[in-house]
Amino acid sequence: MKQIKQLDIEKIRNDFPILSQKVNGKNLIYLDNSATSQKPQKVIDAITEYYKSYNSNVHRAIHSLGEKATLKFEEAHEKVAKFINAEKEEIIFTRNTTESLNLLAYSLGKNITSKDNVVITEMEHHSNIIPWQQLCKRTGAELRYIKIDKEGKLDLKNTPIDNNTKIVSIAHVSNVLGTINPVKEIANIAHKNKALFIVDGAQSVPHIKVDVKDIEVDFLAFSGHKMLGPTGIGVLYGKKEYLKKMNPVFFGGGMISNVTKEDAQWADIPNKFEAGTPNIEGAIALASAIEYLENLGMDSINSYVKDLTTYAMKKLLELNNITIYGPENGDRTALISFNLIGIHPHDVAQLLDKEGIAVRAGHMCAKPLMQVMDTQSVCRASFYFYNTKQEVDFLADSLKKVQGVFK
Ligand SMILES: Cc1ncc(COP(=O)(O)O)c(C=O)c1O
Structure with a gap:
């Protein structure tokens, strides 16, 4: 053992x-x-060091400070990827779990019709309810709930998942009940019905070793600030086969491969989803937080x-x-x-x-x-x-x- x-x-x-x-x-x-x-002090130091010694924008500068900031920002993607057993290009930095889930609801929403349904559970945080409610209002799709039993566990014998379910999105750990949901089992039910499986890892990633391949999740959202990192930095993991096909939802600098007066083409993942100047010190400090967690x-x-x-x-x-x-x-x-x-x-x-x-x-x-x-x-x-x-x-x-x- x-x-x-x-x-x-x-x-x-x-x-x-x-x-x-x-x-x-x-x-x-x-x-x-x-x-x-x-x-921890290590995370506070990472933020201070960035501003004291190499504050600079990423991906644009040719000068040394910019190169160092870019390198550290890229390393942060890598660090997060390894932490959840993903690949670097599968890690998108967002502001928090909420933004990660909203990004998904917007981008995936393009393929949802009024014949479809989206399944969540009765134990979700508003962040994993409202984006789907809004998506259903936009598309006419039905929002369905997996019920909880008296003990506060999911009733998986009677899930509303069926052939018309396009998305199943659930919390790994409930922020009210503390229940750890059997995500692998739910992944199985979702995938059998050809639905995408999304996990809100806000309350699990800080505590449990989450391996995206092991739990067979298609997308995972979590927040840096609940796992020793600073506020304003979050993560959206997505399987690259899906991310490559999905459309971005924010447009502007840093996310294009070409722009003309009439049109634009997108950069590769993850950049296509990271428009504008990112939270550079947040990402670097989150990498530091992960080092701290891994060390323990x-x-x-x-x-x-x-x-x-x-x-x-x-x-x-x-x-x-x-x-x-x-x-x-x-x-x-x-x-x-x-x-x-x-x-x-x-x-x-x-x-x-x-x-x-x-x-x-x-x-x-x-x-x-x-x-x-x-x-x-x-x-x-x-x-x-x-x-x-x-x-x-x-x-x-x-x-x-x-x-x-x-x-
Ligand atoms: C289960 C769960 N999901 C989502 C969130 C939203 O996290 P954030 O406010 O960092 O976006 C929280 C925050 O408490 C949460 O507990």
């Missing part, structure tokens, strides 16, 4: 300058990692965060008057959504903030799921590899305190 390297959390925490600060006079306990992760080891990260989530689940289940959403164990990771019965989640989050604990409260950009769960909003504690069991203990104690305040 493969040996998993243990993480030295104390040492790791020293790499994240933000974690040592006090908030409201208390040690910061950052449990909002599903919204965005914190950044994705298996070690996944194992540590899964253990911590299991521990947190046990601690939260010990509380009275709490509703926890999603599977209690097994195929889940990294986050727990809950409600303290009779207390509004915003009040819970506000009182936790006074204890230095950052959690999220609200609809989590998943309003259709909230409807299915029969609630308006939830609290969410989400973990990364720099969180500790002591922090989870403090969260549980603080939640008891909150319950005391509202007695």
